[in-house]
Amino acid sequence: MAATIIEKARSGEITERMTLAAAAECVDPHLVRDGIASGTIVLLDSAISRRKRPCAVGSGLVVKVNANIGSSADLESVEAELAKLDAAVAYGADTVMDLSTGPAWREILGRISSKSPVPLGTVPLYQVFGEHIAAGREVPEVPAERMLEAVEEHCAAGVDFLTLHCGVTRRALGLLKAEGRKLGIVSRGGSLLAEWMEKRGEENPLFSRFDDLIEILRRYDAAFSLGDGLRPGCLADASDRAQIEELITLGELQQRALGAGVQVMIEGPGHVPMDQIEHNIRLQKRICHGAPFYVLGPIVTDIAPGYDHITSAIGGAMAAWFGADFLCYVTPAEHLRLPDVEDVRVGTVTARIAAHAADIARGRPGSRDRDDAMAKARHDFDWETQFALALDPQKACDERRRAMPSDEDVCSMCGRLCAVRTSRRALEEGEAQD
C-alpha cells in the first residue's frame, strides 16, 4: 500500500508537491511538511489529480479562498460552469468546489476536473440523492452502499477533497430537535442525511461506516472536509448544542482519519453574529486538535439578501483573523438563485479581501507589501500601477474611466481639491524650501 501524503510527512519526507505548495506562498517547505505530519495543515492534492497548483491550507499559511461553482437541475450548462471555473481562478480562488446536482453532473465534474489548475472539492451525496429524487424515489430509499460508491466515484474522478457530513449523528439530531431551531437544517447534505436517518430510524452511514470512507479516501490520497451538516442557518440558531455536538464528533473522526494516514479539514458555520465568531473558531481549534478550519461565511446578519458576499466578508475576515484557515466564498446570489459568472467574480474578489485583511491583521510577514506598494502608487498618481495592484484591476480601471476628471492626475471625487496633491504641495515643497 502506497504511503499517503501524511505518512510521507511523518517519515520526514518533503515531496516535490509539498515544495511546490510552499513555494507558492514563500514559506519554508519544512513548515508545510511538519504541519501535514501533525494534522494542522492539509495539502489538497489527490494522488491522481496532479494539478498545476496544489494548495496547502492551515496553520502558519496564507488564508485561502474557495469558490463554489456547479449547476442545479434548473440551470445546467457545461460551458457556463467552465466559464465560472475560469473566473474563479482568474480572480484568485485557491480551490474550487463543483456542487453540480443536475443530470449532467458527471460530464460537468469530468470537464472541471480535467481543466482545473487548482484543487477540486465536491459533495458526493448531492448526486446520490439528486439522482434518486429525479427518478421519483424517496430520500430514505437510497442504499447506504450507494453513498460509499459515490464517494469512490468522485475520488476516481480526481477530486482532491470531499465534503462528507459524517458528524450528523442521531444524538446530534436529537439535540437539534430538542432545541427547537428557527431554521432547522440548512446544509443540503445534512438535511438529506437527517431525513434518511429519521425515516429509517438508523444511524448516519457516513458515521457508522467511517472506516470504509477512510479506506476509500486513503486509496486516492484525497482529503476529508468533514462537513458541518448542522450549521446554523440564521443568527438565532448559532452555536447551539446540536452544532457543538457535531463539532465534537468531527474532532473524534479527525483523529481516526489522521491515525489511518488520511488528511482532514473541518467545516464550520454559517450564520453567526460577530460576538460569537471568536469562540466558534477557538473552540473548533481546541476540539479538533488544530485541524485546518474551513468556514462558509460566517454571515453576520440575516437581513441582507443580495449582499451576502458582504455579510460573509465581515464574518470571514474576523474568523480568519481569529484563526480560520480557509474561507468559502459567498456570492451576491446566495439565498436567491444559482450564481452566474459575474457573481463568481464578485464573490471571489470579496472573499480574497477578507482573507487578505486577516493575513495582515495576523501579522503575516510580507502580507502588507502589496498595500504599501498601492500607497506609493497613490502618492505618485501612478494609476496603471494602482490598477495592476488591485484585486480586480479591470473593475478599478472601468470605474475610474466612467467619470474622468479634467485633470488626469487626480480623480473626479475631489478634482482640484485632491488631498494627495495638496499634501505633496504642503509637505514636500515645504521640505524643499527648508
Next chain:
Amino acid sequence: MAATIIEKARSGEITERMTLAAAAECVDPHLVRDGIASGTIVLLDSAISRRKRPCAVGSGLVVKVNANIGSSADLESVEAELAKLDAAVAYGADTVMDLSTGPAWREILGRISSKSPVPLGTVPLYQVFGEHIAAGREVPEVPAERMLEAVEEHCAAGVDFLTLHCGVTRRALGLLKAEGRKLGIVSRGGSLLAEWMEKRGEENPLFSRFDDLIEILRRYDAAFSLGDGLRPGCLADASDRAQIEELITLGELQQRALGAGVQVMIEGPGHVPMDQIEHNIRLQKRICHGAPFYVLGPIVTDIAPGYDHITSAIGGAMAAWFGADFLCYVTPAEHLRLPDVEDVRVGTVTARIAAHAADIARGRPGSRDRDDAMAKARHDFDWETQFALALDPQKACDERRRAMPSDEDVCSMCGRLCAVRTSRRALEEGEAQD
C-alpha cells in the same frame, strides 16, 4: 442668549425633539437627555433646520449611518445631487453630508438643506478653498477670517453638523513630517490647512480661533464634528504619532465646546488594519471623554479599489462593535471617481449592514428581531416577506427573478435539493408521526 440643546439637557429638560429622536429608535428619552448632558450623545438638530427626523448619535443608541453626497467641479448637477439625497434616505441613511466643491455649491447646499428630512452635515472649508483655487489664487492667500465667515454661512443654511479640522496643529504636522508617512495627508480639509499653515508659518486658525467657532455654532445650535485631518490614508500610516496627537487635541477642544454649551462628535480613521481597530476606538473613547465617534471606514486593506464599500464594511462593523457610534459610508467609487446614485444606494446598504451587525453583536435589545423574522420567512418559503425584510428589497427581488427555479417555493441554487424543504420533511413530518 437662548439655551442650547446641551444646556436644556443639563437643566433636566426633555425637549420635544429629544423625544422624537428617542422614539425613532425606541429608547427612553431620559437616556437621550442624559447622554446629551454628559456629552456622550449628540442630537443633530440645528436651531433653524427643524428636519423631520432629528437624529441622536452616541452611547446606548443604534449605530447610525451617514451618506456623503455632493458634486465636484468636474461633475456638477443639482438634480443628480437631489437624486442621491433621495437614494441615501430611501436606503436608510440617518444623516447626509453635502461635500460639494464646485461653483454651484451654494445652490446645491440650499436645495439639499430644504429637502433633506435627515440631519445635514458639511465641510465649510471645501468651498472657501475651492472658490479661491477656482479664481486662480493660491491656498495660503485665503484670509483666516474667510474661513470663519464660511462656517457662519453654512450654519445659516441650516447645516446641523460641521466637519472642522481644528486638531491639525503645527505640533501635529511636525510629528507627521518627522514620521515620514507613505501617503501624507489624505483629508482634503486637513491637507489644505496644512498647506496654508506651512506656507504662512502660522497656526491653524480653526485651532487658534476655536472660541470664535464655538460662538458661531452656539448661535445656531449646530454640532461640531471635529475632523481627523491627519487620518491615515493607507495601512502603513495607521495609528501613528501625528494621528494620535491630533486626537489628543480634539479631546481638549471637545471639553471647551461642551463647556460652552455646544455639542461635539469626533471623527476617526481611515485606513486601519483589523488588529488596530479596537485600540483606536477605545483610545478615542478614553481621550475624548466618551464623545460620539464617527468613523470613515476603517478600510482594512488598500488593494481593493472598486470594492472599498466592502473593505470599509469589514472595518466599520468591527469599529461599531468595539464602540464607534456612527459610520460614514464608503462607496464602490472611493479612490476612483465621484459616486453616482447607484453607488449611493450600494454604499448606504453596505454601511447599514455593518451598523446592524454591530448592533446585534453589542447585544442591543431587539436588534435581532428583524433577522429572526427573516429566518421565519425563509423557513416558511414566504418570499414576499423575505423581500420586505431585506435591507434592499428591490435588489433581493430582482436577483431572485433573474433565475427562477421550476418549483417556485425554492430558489435555483439548490432547486429540488433545497435544504430547508428537506429539513422540514425530516424534522417536522417526523414530529407529526411521533
